[in-house]
Amino acid sequence: MPGQALRRGCLSIAGGLLLWEILTRLLLENELLIPPPTSVLRSLWKLTLSGELNRHLSATLFEFVCGFSTACIVGILLGYLMGRYRWFDDLMDPWIATLYSIPVIAFVPFIIIWFGIGLFSKIIVVFKITAVAIMLNTAAGIKTIDPVWLELSNSLRLSPWETTYKIRLPAALPYIITGMRLGVGRALLGVIVAELMAANAGLGYLLRDASETWDSPKLFVAVVLLAAMGVGSFILIRKGEQKLAPWRETAEW
């Protein structure tokens, strides 16, 4: 029963927050270690009023959107080619496997040395971390297409362009969406890593600033906002997945 699940979930969150508030108020005299939720809220309110929050949020969102959309376009294009042409797949495979297994964070020093600390380097980080997932999933989708559909397009005398546009891409769509869902969480991580390394605005910068000045309520504001962004984009993509590919069953998360 989804209603009951929702009620229990809300109850769990509310109870946890209340417990957190009471415990921190009673046991801790110092807000440094764990600030109670109310002082986190107060800090959030202050940051909103001063307009600082707006600046950080828009910087992070802009970098996120630029990097993610570039990754989607390039990832789907390359993934399509990899799915269609065996030799292209073989050619790309070793490099993708290498790129995939390097933690993005180990890559950031290079990107800063090569591309500086501006917007461009952040887009590259997000691109690197997202594109591979989308590429691999698109390729898998194109490869596993049901041959009956291709025969159908043959008997309808569809041109190669129409076959791509009307048969192959829609068939691969659920896979592409899955790749994008995997990519979203990673892209957010990429933005934050890049901003932590070098930036003068953005949530990653806020995080670093707060932790270096030992401002715990502010630190928790950054963490909570990141959590909200993560959950929000996750729900959005899952909704999109259900809408675009309703026949596909998904796991609980």
Next chain:
Amino acid sequence: MKGALKLISILSGLVLWHLVATRVVNDSSLLVSPLVVIAKGYEMMFVTAELYPHLVASSWIFLYGMLIAALVGVPLGFLMALSPVTRDYVNPWMTALYTTPRIAFAPVLLLWLGIDIASKIAIVFLGCVFPILINSFYGMRVVSREFVEVGRSFRLSGVALFVKILLPASVPFILAGLRLAVGRGLTGVAIAEWFGATEGLGYLIFFAGQTFNIPILFVGVAVFAILGIFGFQILKIIENLATPWRKEFETK
């Protein structure tokens, strides 16, 4: 044919890299030839042996984090699969923790646990635990109804049913979760060592990056890549050995 194309791809990529590094860029603080990187790697492994302390430090963090993640993730995943009440109460917190970029927790964990190994293990744990938990949960949930009914008709008790049917049926899922956790765990190691460390592969990379020591930077990144590929392959082999009845099982 397939192997040949891959080999050609790797070789031509390396040659291109060498040419770009020596002819186009020609600045050793930006890019160096793969030959220099290999020479540096050889030196660090066999001449000065300076790579090993870093490798050992990172390996311990990684193994501890993985182990604790498996010990927590598998039982919790089972519990959530078997008891809907637990699932409903735990789910919102799990989703929030899972979808937040892990790196956001790093400063908080550092504040709580200090810059010793404990906070590093915690960061790796946080990265590894979710794929393991989710896969154990999912594995337990999708156990075929027929298997359970067979168990019931043999009058297996709750415990026996769990040990003989539910557990073996979810093993492939758990192993797939572990495989996914390897990559996330390595990222966790790099993140952890970036926030205040004096040794480890992550430290090596960031120190090299900050001092513009490109050869060491490349060696560090290459070691990460090799570890990732090996860990993935080893778990794939274990997976095939442990679950011979399954041919291929991908959760990409």
